[in-house]
Amino acid sequence: MEFHSPDSWREALEVKAAQPEAVAIFGGTDVMVDLNFDRERPGAVLDLTRVPELGEWGEGDGRLRVGAGVTYTRIISELGSELPGLAMASRTVGSPQIRNRGTVGGNLGTASPAGDALPPLYVSDAEVELASTNGTRRVPVVEFITGPKRNAMRPDELIAAFHIPRAEGPQQYAKIGTRNAMVIAVCAFGLALRPERKRVGACLGSAAPTPVRAREAEEFIESVLDWDSRGEIGDTELRRFGELVGEAASPISDVRGTAAYRTHAVGVLARRTLGWAWDEYRRGE
Amino acid sequence: MMIEQTEPATPTRERPDAPVTTPGKVGEHTERADGVPKVKGEFEYSSDLWMDGMLWGATLRSPHPHANIWSIDTAEAEEMPGVQAVLTHEDVPGRKVYGMEVPDQPVLAWERVRYQGEAVAIVAADHPETARRALEKISVQYEVLDPLTDPEEAMKEDAPRLHLSGNVLKRINILHGDVAEASASADVVVSGEYEVGMQDQAFLGPESGLAVPDGQGGVDLYISTQWLHLDRDQVADSLGLDPEQVRLTLSGVGGAFGGREDLSMQIHACLLALETGRPVKMAYNREESFFGHVHRHPAKMRYEHGATRDGELLYVKARLVFDGGAYASSSIAVCTNAATFACGPYEVPNARIESHMLYTNNPPCGAMRGFGAVQVCFAHEAQMDKLANELGMDPLELRIKNAVRPGIRFPFGQEVPPPAPVRVILERVGDMPLPEEEEVMGRDLRRLPGGVSNVTHGEGVRRGVGYAVGYKNIGFSAGFDDYSTARVTLSIEEGEPLVRIHTAAAEVGQGLITVEAQIARTELGVERVAVLQADTRVGSAGSTSASRQTYMTGAAVKQACEQVRARIFQKVREEYADEDLAIEDGDIVSGGESVVSLAELLGGEEIEETVEFHHRETEPLDERGQGNAHLQFAFAAHRAVVEVDTELGLVRVVEVATAQDVGKAMNPQALEGQIEGGIAQGLGLALLEEIQIKEGKIQNASFTDYLIPTILDMPSVRAEILELADPEAPYGLKGAGEPPTIASTPAIVAALRDATGRELARVPVKPEQIVGIAEKPPSEPPQPGSRGYSGIGHLDEREEH
Amino acid sequence: MRLRLNINGETREADGVWEGESLLYVLRERLGFPGSKNACEQGECGSCSVYLDGVLVCSCLVLAGQAEGREVVTVEGIAEGEELHPVQRAFVEAGGVQCGFCTPGLIVATHDLLGRNPDPTDAEIREALAGNLCRCTGYEKILDAVRLAAERMS
Incomplete structure (x- = not known):
């Protein structure tokens, strides 16, 4: 097994161009488990923890650009007000030890339907910045994730960053686990209100082969919400929203939970989180 | 039973000095003796063991829960650079099976595998990765068979037999009073079917150990276990060695909870060490650990309770079915325990209990904290609540009303x-x-x-x-000769009295060594106590299980101390005084007056006593499930x-x-x-x-x-x-x-x-x-509360699947 | 490959390291620091917690080469000379140690917590230590230990 540990982005891309089969590693929360349990024996591993560019974030063209190597801990502490939904999701990831190492870039690379960072990216129409020695391109996250543990990366590409608008309104993230900490999502739900555009983003996690936007539910609730007078949402409408989110699910039954429960629970999370987010909006926070 | 006084062979690893502690007396707060090394990361667990020239062992396990083995080809693995040994059942020189109660489990499988994860071959190599790659090169031809996974199916006459003895590992009936008559006179009857899933001990320190050949055909094994002597005897049997040639030393144990009562890698590591002539370390990872030890038995339990209108229990009927998995482990004792505790700590005048333990192709089950009492308690307590509900009685009141009290008999006949x-x-x-x-x-x-x-x-x-x-x-039951051995030595070191305690009792985290020291402090009035590392140089202490060590090894230590004290007093009587003797803080006191210090009395002499403590005899259950068990x-x-x-x-x-x-x-x-x-x-x-x-x-x-x-x-x-x-x-x-x-x-x-x-x-x-949902979404959406998300209405009408 | 890193203030080297080894393996099996424990090797239990360049991590999830040239502090480096660190002292006194296999990870994680938050609430302690599994104590005495250490360190 070859080990590469470039200390610049340029060099990292060159390694990847020369050895497209090299497996990128950052926090190791997926790659190391595969190595430790003899599930994968890649020919080469490409360590990205020494690439300073990946740990940077900044703002430009109205959006944030967050390096793929910004850890969950830093998202919580540095980007909590800019990206509250993502910060809430980050807080549900593993333990402090995991959040200190794990990154959104890793969640994107692994493309697990249970990736906690993904629903917040979906609801904000984030884009993934991919780079190779041939240049960079941006792919909407919804197109980037193509299936369970599959993404649209070309073999010579690495994930450089994601681009995401600063929160325009209240955001929420909720996740079901049978334990009260340290769980992989049985199912999860991300929500973003965008009052200026009168839009709602709703995304299910771990309830389909990929995270899925609940478009019907979004359209339904957008048509119902009284954005200008900030009036209450009726029980019927909240419930309908939850049902429509549940209908967007196409889950499986596995050791973590049954399909029926996932469908049910994600609907409840949708109803509750919408209530919380709307309350926050009404309070003018 | 003979007290073993095996002379130690040349130690293959340096034995650390036992730390000298100053414990409190029995009942006083005492910090654990191993606390400081543990918080510093210096405490040596079995997975921390390391020796120059050490090899790594690894285990090839069956991917199939049930299969015939047609052939095992190790040639390619043996040729790999870095691989020092590849062994199969053919290389087991002694008894090819092991087991705590019934030796039915192959050390390495031949002809047939009966559960997923069963050990088939072992490898020693100079790096764990080399060992893993070598396992891949071993070619095993399996003929996959349908697994028998349901104990009820296994019970049927026409079920495929997993062992020559059949699939019923144990069956116990408890017949107490006259259930037929009682059920005719019951005012209220409740019944239910209850199920307990397979729990794992999930101790944090995975199975591991180091086997070191002694160069004279014997072997030293440094190991985390619950019962050194039972391990030793089983290892010696399978190695074809005398027990004296196999010496076990307890290394740090990362939790046990029953999961270390059976063997895991003990025989394997010793086989590899003797084959290669080098120390061999084996350490399971977490995944392998789930295959490397037995689990808590899953159970299905059908119950019927009958009572009078005012809540007096009249009878209990129960049918308990346990999944023992592929091999016996301690399932027979679990079956007995479950039967005897099936009714709970209640006065039950009439009972009919059937307890069945079956072989299946599921993972073997055995000891886990609670040992058969856990499963039935879940069921009998659910029944008591159901009965209380049916009677309109407070559940606590119903329990109090029927609670056992001294003098009455349990349904298995023993007096409370x-x-x-x-x-x-x-x-x-x-x-x-x-x-x-x-x-x-x-x-x-x-x-x-x-x-x-x-x-x-x-x-x-x-x-x-x-x-x-x-x-x-508490302790071993049903006629088992349960005992523990303790050796206590009093000497003067650096001018101060010191008590050394040597037992083979496994400290697994529960704090036994602290209690042993407290007992010595209490009985001998000596402040400084050292508890030696447990090993097989002293007689068996029995298992650290059944909540028994404080009782059993505690009693052995206490009696050994008493004998040491008697010898001291004998000396005192000969030379000094004979009235109202006591030892206080290293001084002999007579009638409240100090007569001589221990240091002066003993000088260079050591007083040593070894005691084997046996508890009161118990009886096996008779054919009606009755006995002082x-x-x-x-x-x-x-x-x-x-x-x-x-x-x-x-x-x-x-x-x-x-x-x-x-x-x-x-x-x-x-x-x-x-x-x-x-x-x-x-x-x-x-x-x-x-x-x-x-x-x-x-x-x-x-x-x-x-x-x-x-x-x-x-x-x-x-x-x-x-x-x-x-x-x-x-x-x-x-x-x-x-x-x-x-x-x-x-x-x-x-x-x-x-x-x-x-x-x-x-x-x-x-x-x-x-x-209230299983495979389908709920028929009705959940009712939101007043604000849609601030409360929930009633779910109770939905059926449980 | 060859590895050179600083452990508990001293430079250490290991030769012949297989590229697939974790930092945990290198610490335990090559460099003589077995204090960090190998309970799950998948980041679920925290027994292998160490500081990597001052950041609390699971050493089982760090590939050996990722630690090249870095500073690692393990449980063996927490005590101040012969003196136990107050966190260690508190775990012994409060009864936070039983089998002790989770203890090294908890010592390092608590050390990290109290460094960031000298006076944590119970809820904060629980959230901070949620990634350190203990099978023996039921956690009550671990909470006691953290409270005691916080009190003594303030």
Whole structure:
């Protein structure tokens, strides 16, 4: 097994161009488990923890650009007000030890339907910045994730960053686990209100082969919400929203939970989180 | 039985000096002797062992739960650079099978494998990665057979036989009184079917050890285990060696809970070490650990209780079916235990209990904390709640009314010995103040079901309270000659008296070595005590299981100290005085006056005594399931308060309160640790922990999917400890390790039932059960409360699947 | 490959390291620091917690080469000379240690917590230590230990 540990982005891309089969590693929360349990024996591993560019974030063209190597801990502490939904999701990831190492870039690379960072990216129409020695391109996250543990990366590409608008309104993230900490999502739900555009983003996690936007539910609730007078949402409408989110699910039954429960629970999370987010909006926070 | 005085062979590893401690007396707070090395990272666990030139062992395991083996080809593996040995069943020189009760498990499989994960071949190599690659090169031709995975199917006459003896490993019937007559006169009858999933001990330190050949055909094994001598005897048998040629030394044990009572890598590591002539270390990873030890038996239990209108129990009928898995392990004893405890600590005048233990192609099951009492307690306590509900009676009152008391007989015929304070412990948990009800809305997420996963801000959360009581035997039962050996040496070192205690009792984290030191301090009045590393140079101490070590090894140490003391007093009488002798802080006192110091009395002399303590004889059950089977009984009652998100099925346990009779609190802080830790495992079984098996294959062999409670799941514990002495036991003590794990599970589930109104007949309780859905979405959407998301209506009308 | 890193203030070297080894393996099996424990090797239990350049991590999830040239502090480096660190002292006194296999990870994680937050609430302690599984104690005495250490260190 070859080990590469470039200390610049340029060099990292060159390694990847020369050895497209090299497996990128950052926090190791997926790659190391595969190595430790003899599930994968890649020919080469490409360590990205020494690439300073990946740990940077900044703002430009109205959006944030967050390096793929910004850890969950830093998202919580540095980007909590800019990206509250993502910060809430980050807080549900593993333990402090995991959040200190794990990154959104890793969640994107692994493309697990249970990736906690993904629903917040979906609801904000984030884009993934991919780079190779041939240049960079941006792919909407919804197109980037193509299936369970599959993404649209070309073999010579690495994930450089994601681009995401600063929160325009209240955001929420909720996740079901049978334990009260340290769980992989049985199912999860991300929500973003965008009052200026009168839009709602709703995304299910771990309830389909990929995270899925609940478009019907979004359209339904957008048509119902009284954005200008900030009036209450009726029980019927909240419930309908939850049902429509549940209908967007196409889950499986596995050791973590049954399909029926996932469908049910994600609907409840949708109803509750919408209530919380709307309350926050009404309070003018 | 003979006291073994085997001369030590040349040690293959340097034996560290036993640390000298200054313990408190029995009953006083004493810090654990190994606490400092443990917090510094210096304590040597079995997986930390290391020697120059050491090789790494690895195990090839069957991927199939049931298959014929047609051939095993190791040639390619043997040729790999770095590989030093590849062994199969053909290389086992002695007995090719092992087992605690029945030697039915192959050391390495031949002809047939009976569970997924069964060991087929072993490898030693100079790096663990080389060993893993070598395993891939071993070619095994399997003919895959249909696995027999349902114990009820296994019981049928025409089921394929997994062992020559058939599939029924043990069957026990308890016939007590006249159930037919009693059932005719019952006013109220309740019945139910209950199920307990397969729990894992999930000790944190995976199986590991180091085998070192002694160069003379023998071997030293440094190992984490619960019973050194039983391991030694089984290892020696399979190696074809005399027991004296196999020396075991206990290394640091990372938890046990029953899971280290059977062998895992012991024989394998020794085979490889003897084959290669080099030290061999084996260390399972977490995944392999799930295949490397036995689990708690899954059980299906059908019950019927009959009572009078005013709540007097008339009879209990029960049919218990346990899945023993592929090999016997300690299943026979579990079957007996379950049968004897099936009715709970209640006065039951008539009973008919059937307990069945079956072989299947599921993972082998055996000892885990609670040992057969856990499963039946879940069922009998659910039945008691059901009965209380049917009678319109308070569940605590019903239990108190029927509680056993000294003098009556258990359904298995044994008289209830004093003290049996079941009524008292139930009253105590009933009298403890309930935790204050706090507003749920807007509470810190970390104090709500789901924690920081942010699933509720109080919506749907309802509180419930539940009670349960359970009991268990302490020590080995049913005619087993249970004993422990202790060697106590008093000498003068650096001018000060020092007591050395040597036993083979396994310290697995529970704090036994601290208690041993406290006993010596108490009996010999000497401040400095050193507890030697446990090994097989002294006689057997029996297993660290059945909550028995404080009783058994405690008694052996106490008696050895008493004999040492008698010899000292003899000397004193000869030379000094003979009135009212005592030892206080290293001085001999007579009539309150110091007559001579121990240092002066002994000079360079050592006084050593070795004692083998056997407990009172017990009897096996007769054909009607009757007999004085058990030595001692320990009781604990629990009250659980839970908050349930009734719409999502997620739970926060708010508090568990308990009252437990321990006879004597030997080391109060360590005792509390046993109680709190035992409750945490009970909570795990109630809510989280199950090895999920599909067609004989484990689906969740990892800490990602086998979930044990975190610090956010475990509530505070309110414990009331009763010290009602057992006149037969040393210091009046009762075993204390297991009772906390027994009734805590049913108490938590009772609280869930209280909050949700659901039957919840299976543990671990899944969110699906709480919200009442299994394979289909609910027929009706959940009813939102007044604001749509601030409360939840009634889910109770939905059927549980 | 060859590895050079600083452990508990001293430079250490290991030769012949297989590229697939974790930092945990290198610490335990090559460099003589077995204090960090190998309970799950998948980041679920926290027993292998160490500081990597001052950041609390699971050493089982750090590939050996990722630690090249870095500073690692393990449980063996927490005590101040012969004196136990107050966190260690508190775990012994409060009864936070039973089998002790989780203890090294908890010592390092608690050390990290109290460094960031000298006076944590119970909820904060629980959240911070949620990634450190203990199978023996039921956590009550671990909470006691953290509270005691916080009190003594303030």
